Amino acid sequence: MGASFDEMNGFGGEVRPPYKAFAEWLGVQHLDTLRQKSAEAEVLFRRSGITFAVYGAEEAGERLIPFDILPRIIAADEWRRLELGIEQRVRALNAFLYDIYHRQEILKAGKIPEELVIQNSAFLPEMIGVDPPRGIYSHIIGVDLVRTGENEFMVLEDNTRTPSGVSYMLENRETMMHLFPDLFSRNRVRPVDNYADALLKTLESVAPGNLDAEPTIALLTPGVYNSAYFEHSFLADQMGVELVESSDLVVIDGLLRMKTTEGLKRVDVLYRRVDDDFLDPLVFDPTSLLGVPGIFDVYRSGRVTIVNAPGAGIADDKAIYSYIPAIIEFYTGKAPLLPNVETYSCREPDSLKYVLDHLAELVVKEVHGSGGYGMLVGPKSTTEQIEEFRAKLIANPKNYIAQPTLSLSTCPTLADTSVAPRHLDLRPFVLIGDQVRLMPGGLTRVAMKKGSLVVNSSQGGGTKDTWVLQE
Amino acid sequence: MLGRTANDLYWLSRYIERAENIARLLEVGYRIVLLPREGEGFHEEWRSTLESAGCLQGYVQRHGELISQNVIDYMLFDTSNPSSISSCLAAARRNGRAQRTALTREMWESLNSAWLQFSAIRPVSVTSNSLPELLDWVRSRSALYRGAMLNTILRNDTFYFSQVGTFIERADSTARILDVKYYHLLPSSEMVGSEKDNYQWAALLRSVSAHRSYRWVFKDHYRPLKIADFMILNRQMPRSLRSCYDELTLALRDLAVFYGARHDCQTTAESTRDLFLEADIRNIFQSGLHEFVQEFIARNNKLGNEISAAYHFSD
Numbered sequence: 124m125g126a127s128f129d130e131m132n133g134f135g136g137e138v139r140p141p142y143k144a145f146a147e148w149l150g151v152q153h154l155d156t157l158r159q160k161s162a163e164a165e166v167l168f169r170r171s172g173i174t175f176a177v178y179g180a181e182e183a184g185e186r187l188i189p190f191d192i193l194p195r196i197i198a199a200d201e202w203r204r205l206e207l208g209i210e211q212r213v214r215a216l217n218a219f220l221y222d223i224y225h226r227q228e229i230l231k232a233g234k235i236p237e238e239l240v241i242q243n244s245a246f247l248p249e250m251i252g253v254d255p256p257r258g259i260y261s262h263i264i265g266v267d268l269v270r271t272g273e274n275e276f277m278v279l280e281d282n283t284r285t286p287s288g289v290s291y292m293l294e295n296r297e298t299m300m301h302l303f304p305d306l307f308s309r310n311r312v313r314p315v316d317n318y319a320d321a322l323l324k325t326l327e328s329v330a331p332g333n334l335d336a337e338p339t340i341a342l343l344t345p346g347v348y349n350s351a352y353f354e355h356s357f358l359a360d361q362m363g364v365e366l367v368e369s370s371d372l373v374v375i376d377g378l379l380r381m382k383t384t385e386g387l388k389r390v391d392v393l394y395r396r397v398d399d400d401f402l403d404p405l406v407f408d409p410t411s412l413l414g415v416p417g418i419f420d421v422y423r424s425g426r427v428t429i430v431n432a433p434g435a436g437i438a439d440d441k442a443i444y445s446y447i448p449a450i451i452e453f454y455t456g457k458a459p460l461l462p463n464v465e466t467y468s469c470r471e472p473d474s475l476k477y478v479l480d481h482l483a484e485l486v487v488k489e490v491h492g493s494g495g496y497g498m499l500v501g502p503k504s505t506t507e508q509i510e511e512f513r514a515k516l517i518a519n520p521k522n523y524i525a526q527p528t529l530s531l532s533t534c535p536t537l538a539d540t541s542v543a544p545r546h547l548d549l550r551p552f553v554l555i556g557d558q559v560r561l562m563p564g565g566l567t568r569v570a571m572k573k574g575s576l577v578v579n580s581s582q583g584g585g586t587k588d589t590w591v592l593q594e
Numbered sequence: 595m596l597g598r599t600a601n602d603l604y605w606l607s608r609y610i611e612r613a614e615n616i617a618r619l620l621e622v623g624y625r626i627v628l629l630p631r632e633g634e635g636f637h638e639e640w641r642s643t644l645e646s647a648g649c650l651q652g653y654v655q656r657h658g659e660l661i662s663q664n665v666i667d668y669m670l671f672d673t674s675n676p677s678s679i680s681s682c683l684a685a686a687r688r689n690g691r692a693q694r695t696a697l698t699r700e701m702w703e704s705l706n707s708a709w710l711q712f713s714a715i716r717p718v719s720v721t722s723n724s725l726p727e728l729l730d731w732v733r734s735r736s737a738l739y740r741g742a743m744l745n746t747i748l749r750n751d752t753f754y755f756s757q758v759g760t761f762i763e764r765a766d767s768t769a770r771i772l773d774v775k776y777y778h779l780l781p782s783s784e785m786v787g788s789e790k791d792n793y794q795w796a797a798l799l800r801s802v803s804a805h806r807s808y809r810w811v812f813k814d815h816y817r818p819l820k821i822a823d824f825m826i827l828n829r830q831m832p833r834s835l836r837s838c839y840d841e842l843t844l845a846l847r848d849l850a851v852f853y854g855a856r857h858d859c860q861t862t863a864e865s866t867r868d869l870f871l872e873a874d875i876r877n878i879f880q881s882g883l884h885e886f887v888q889e890f891i892a893r894n895n896k897l898g899n900e901i902s903a904a905y906h907f908s909d
Contacts, residue, residue, distance in 0.1 A: 169710070170703050170706060170707055171699070171702075171703065171706075347688070347691055347692050352691075353694075356691075356694035356695050357694075359695045360694065360695035365595075365596055365599075365695075366694075366695045367596060368598070370598070371596050371597075371598055381596060382596060382597045382598070382906055382909065383595055383596055383597060383906070384595045384596070384597055384599075384600045384751060384853070384905040384906055385853055385855075385905075385906075386906065
């Protein structure tokens, strides 16, 4: 693995244009001042209660994700290209979802192995023939991007179920504007604070047809102990919609209703932040206490819209991922504007052989894993860890995919003793309803440890404010 | 609004109010315990403090004998005591966190920082010297929260349920103090008029932060009849039963207008308030102060239940 691309300094030499004003500013800052600002930021985050639960951790409930006060900056033209690629991708993902729950043309055309879809646990046969409003399944998508060079952006994965992190995008910006107003006057940073408004418009635009009144929207959370609870309440608050738990909902007379101070009230659009399995104990996991019995029937009859639709998760399954370029071509007739990361599907014998021969160089992931758990980062692992993983791979190759260890781009970050480069990725948030709305920015996750490539917050990663510059 | 939201807002206000009232009671109890006097006195004082707070039984089960340090620990930090200040702040924050969307940012931040700061206190670090300061702090936190609420909240059901919780709790607290200490106000004690009685009367007023306002209103020495009148019937005194019911009637009336429907709770609150309008403190003494207070506590509880039923707090 060679030197990484630094978003401020490239591969060394001159400061890249989007960072010019910032680099000048950074050059005259004292480390102590930056540290003090960093401490101030922590106080602000703690006071607002933007915490995040780590499962299994003692003192469960409330930890702060580290916030790095140095922003990550993206030039206007870079963003324009990303924008086109992301829009193409999310439209194709929705077209794919519509297709596999209807005529399954793509399977008939042999572009994807049929069993990979049909036997996938994320594929819900119950959804076959259901017509969600506007034919949209995944209304809110987080596209995880990595960068390896001046023009090399790649999609690492899609999040088509219930992507989280958008509250950090918004709070990070609020905090930065509070801490560094002067920096914003030197850089023309595109605002992201209309996200809640765009989300509300998107939700309204996919309400069931034939409503007599404005649609009633609610956000369903698993509850206060969920790791993303802050985000759920934050978004409900920003949109001015009710934040409901399953015990607040009931199906009566074929409609979804919530229990209010004035009795039962109909809900038309449910932005749910619980997984498919927990949605309806009558249809899915019968032991679920998080769901609403009968809600799926109401959904099938078109009298409530569930966002994102049940079964949308098949589009971000890691086993499907390597077929996304084919999916994009199939539905748009064009080559993907944003490439995937090269991926070896271990279910294929040739790939498996290659992966086993190159374990020390690759990143191997479980097909159904998430959060950076259950993965092997070859170059950072000991021989024992590699051999342990080899055994798992041979025992169940279908369960794994492998990717080259990418030299993720870096960005200046406030480290223990100095400002130093740290690796990062980017999750922009896209809304799909009557139109595609992409916020200029997203969540930048940064590995706070030197050399580390794992940016997941559950494993000590932090976040940064993401600036997209105005033309 | 969700029924669960209304329930949480109501209890959030009750817990904040309760924390403040407990702080006030402890402050008074502690002052009296500091008085030089023989043996039994301080036991009696802690007993009535705990009783006023509704915590006597729980305390005795846990600690047995009445020992100052144990009482303070039980009332401030013991999480097994649902009315300890620690439990109140934790419950208030829990309710607030569950209803983060119903609170303004300022309300949430005052609530959250109160809880964070209180949880950082180590019980062993609280000495006789630092206790008054800590109790002051609790009261100032409660005031900050109420202030944030009054200044920033929308005047809709969010506000009305918060008000209802505050004043049901406050009425309950004032009534309990009277219930435990009523005998200090009976005519027999007036005749005694000893220094100790004087001190008890002052303590009674202090426990509702009214020892100075009493003087402003009556321009007189402490007299049991006037103290009772002040705590029960006076409309100027913000912790009197009458005042609480003025506020309750108002908030419930606003709710009825907001939702376009009246329930039993509106009628109950109004009839209780009317009772105060007509009452004369002499008559109350004649037919029994103790009975009057007990009946009031029962009515106040009934009102709480009616509100909970009318607005679907839990179903």
